[in-house]
Amino acid sequence: MLSSPFTYMPDPAPKSSIPTKAGAPQPAPAKPKLTFLQAVSEGSAGYKKLWPYVDKYRGAFIASIAAGGGSAALTFAQLRVIQLVTKHSFSGGADAAVAKAGVAVHGFFVDMNIHTWADTAAVPAGPDLAHVMLICSLLPLVMMAKSLCDYLENYYLTWVSLKVMHDLRVKLFHHILSQSLDFFNRSKIGSLISRVSNDTRSAQLAITAVTDDIVTQPLTVVSIICYMVHTDWRFTLYSLCFFPLCLLPITIFGQRVRKIGRQDETSNAELMVVLQEALAGIRLVKSLGREPHEGTNFTDASNAMVEVGLVVRKAMAIVGPIIESMAGLGVWAALIYVSFSHMPFDHFTGLLSSLVVLYAPVKKLSKVHVSIQKAVGATTKIFELLDVKSSIIDAPDAVALEHCHGAVAFNNVTFTYNPERPPALRGVSVAIEPGKSYALVGASGAGKSTMFSMLLRFYDPLQGSITLDGHDIRTITQKSLRKNIGMVSQDTFLFHATILDNIRYGRLDATDEEIYEAARQAYAHDFILAQPQGYETIIGDKGCMISGGQQQRLAIARALLKNAPILLLDEATSALDSESEHEIQAALERLATGRTVIAIAHRLSTILKADQIVVMDQGEVKEIGRHEELLETSILYRRLYDLQFNQHESAAADDTPFNIINSPALAT
Numbered sequence: 001m002l003s004s005p006f007t008y009m010p011d012p013a014p015k016s017s018i019p020t021k022a023g024a025p026q027p028a029p030a031k032p033k034l035t036f037l038q039a040v041s042e043g044s045a046g047y048k049k050l051w052p053y054v055d056k057y058r059g060a061f062i063a064s065i066a067a068g069g070g071s072a073a074l075t076f077a078q079l080r081v082i083q084l085v086t087k088h089s090f091s092g093g094a095d096a097a098v099a100k101a102g103v104a105v106h107g108f109f110v111d112m113n114i115h116t117w118a119d120t121a122a123v124p125a126g127p128d129l130a131h132v133m134l135i136c137s138l139l140p141l142v143m144m145a146k147s148l149c150d151y152l153e154n155y156y157l158t159w160v161s162l163k164v165m166h167d168l169r170v171k172l173f174h175h176i177l178s179q180s181l182d183f184f185n186r187s188k189i190g191s192l193i194s195r196v197s198n199d200t201r202s203a204q205l206a207i208t209a210v211t212d213d214i215v216t217q218p219l220t221v222v223s224i225i226c227y228m229v230h231t232d233w234r235f236t237l238y239s240l241c242f243f244p245l246c247l248l249p250i251t252i253f254g255q256r257v258r259k260i261g262r263q264d265e266t267s268n269a270e271l272m273v274v275l276q277e278a279l280a281g282i283r284l285v286k287s288l289g290r291e292p293h294e295g296t297n298f299t300d301a302s303n304a305m306v307e308v309g310l311v312v313r314k315a316m317a318i319v320g321p322i323i324e325s326m327a328g329l330g331v332w333a334a335l336i337y338v339s340f341s342h343m344p345f346d347h348f349t350g351l352l353s354s355l356v357v358l359y360a361p362v363k364k365l366s367k368v369h370v371s372i373q374k375a376v377g378a379t380t381k382i383f384e385l386l387d388v389k390s391s392i393i394d395a396p397d398a399v400a401l402e403h404c405h406g407a408v409a410f411n412n413v414t415f416t417y418n419p420e421r422p423p424a425l426r427g428v429s430v431a432i433e434p435g436k437s438y439a440l441v442g443a444s445g446a447g448k449s450t451m452f453s454m455l456l457r458f459y460d461p462l463q464g465s466i467t468l469d470g471h472d473i474r475t476i477t478q479k480s481l482r483k484n485i486g487m488v489s490q491d492t493f494l495f496h497a498t499i500l501d502n503i504r505y506g507r508l509d510a511t512d513e514e515i516y517e518a519a520r521q522a523y524a525h526d527f528i529l530a531q532p533q534g535y536e537t538i539i540g541d542k543g544c545m546i547s548g549g550q551q552q553r554l555a556i557a558r559a560l561l562k563n564a565p566i567l568l569l570d571e572a573t574s575a576l577d578s579e580s581e582h583e584i585q586a587a588l589e590r591l592a593t594g595r596t597v598i599a600i601a602h603r604l605s606t607i608l609k610a611d612q613i614v615v616m617d618q619g620e621v622k623e624i625g626r627h628e629e630l631l632e633t634s635i636l637y638r639r640l641y642d643l644q645f646n647q648h649e650s651a652a653a654d655d656t657p658f659n660i661i662n663s664p665a666l667a668t
Contacts, residue, residue: 190273
């Protein structure tokens, strides 16, 4: 592969429990242990990178934080109202209730002529009903206000997080599309899909869950503790004396989660890789009967994902019961204090309610380190990918090529995909005149397809230059360069869409009539009308619902629609039968005037009428000339002709030769 400046590796080495495609486990590199505070610091670094995306929706984000703060403040008010309701509902508290009960018991003993302490007990007056109803009505009002704040917090935070996820996905997708081909040569498509789909969702969940956990929950805990201290600081001290012990399970199991680190996301990416490759190569899988093999690969990857997920979930789940146990000890200590302090009943009710309410936010805080780790793993991978720079970029002063005449020149071009292997092109120099046709011939690996890739600027030369109309293509914008070059390959790609949309892909602003005309010129109009819905027929993944020849005609129609001045042909009619090939070549010949055509030739009919034939061998240009000249002067061409073309000569002689590579219709 061509070396490039980026260091991004889309698929970090999986841990030992995650099998590779071949099923062999790979050891994970040892990572240094992090303390809880270090983990939080690492997580905050990820949030700093996310903040510019959140800041775009600052108003809604601040509103969610404000609503969370309001909910925390109303928690204090709710506990205070519970205390007041208890106090006034029992007309002076539990003592009054006991006194009432004592009077009732006294009446029983009076009937039995028994004197008791109740003879002298004063019975408090009953509560004022209106006052009690007013106090009691505060509780639902406070609870309704708190619920409204919770709703607003969740709504605004979810809205912001979904918008951020959308922005991240769009930017990430466009960034991936902007990369050069060497990036895709190094990457696994399934892993890139996982980055765009799964990691952005993890980042979105991090904004909602973690922001709530590190902002709202601490405020809630503080408000509850403030209420408890305000009511009885001694009770608070006793009930929370075991709270430091809660940090032990957080630290212990937090380290286990950090050991596994980003493996949860990585295992998901590995699963996506297996799934994408199996489905993309479904024809090969079925032709070789490898469904059981792919099923085993998928099962292994899924099992690895389950194992990693269980470790994370177990670490999250076990913290809660441990904290509950510690909280139980705290309640035990507090109740002992109550029994000796003769605490008023309304105080006890309020404090007991505060302990119940305190449990939920503390439990959420105990799991925040796991959420932070998942957020760190997701955001790190996203921003690592966003930091990758394409090795093929437009120069700052690049110009858009408006009008192209089609003069192409390779000037001593040398290029290699991998520095450790022989060059794919070695000192190639070819001058291609506008409006003429050139055929590239040579054995497999001679560098013919590489020349196409270089002209399209999928790669840049290591040495030398390529010019178009005298301009170095590195000084031309990639968009304008490729707008003037069309290509039709024998490896046709069609989208899972309608026939109309597939042809329109050649020029998105084309009218329906222009599309129909391109289809007629490609001899595709009749078979399209014979489809169930005509031009609106869905042709399936990669055009699987139509024949290979029909797929090729649609690709040629798409090229005709683009109508570029330079045409690159890689045996564009190879998938057609003889009658269809004759018809299409006739159409292409009529449209060839004034266009520059470069064709990779595998058939005799492709080279017979070429203006120039470029003979290549092992990345070098050996000879250039016309067919008749090369047959007499070039030993290499004669050998290629005898091996590859001579067996077709007699058949070709019966047909009227025509110049396929002169066809301007193949502009894709």
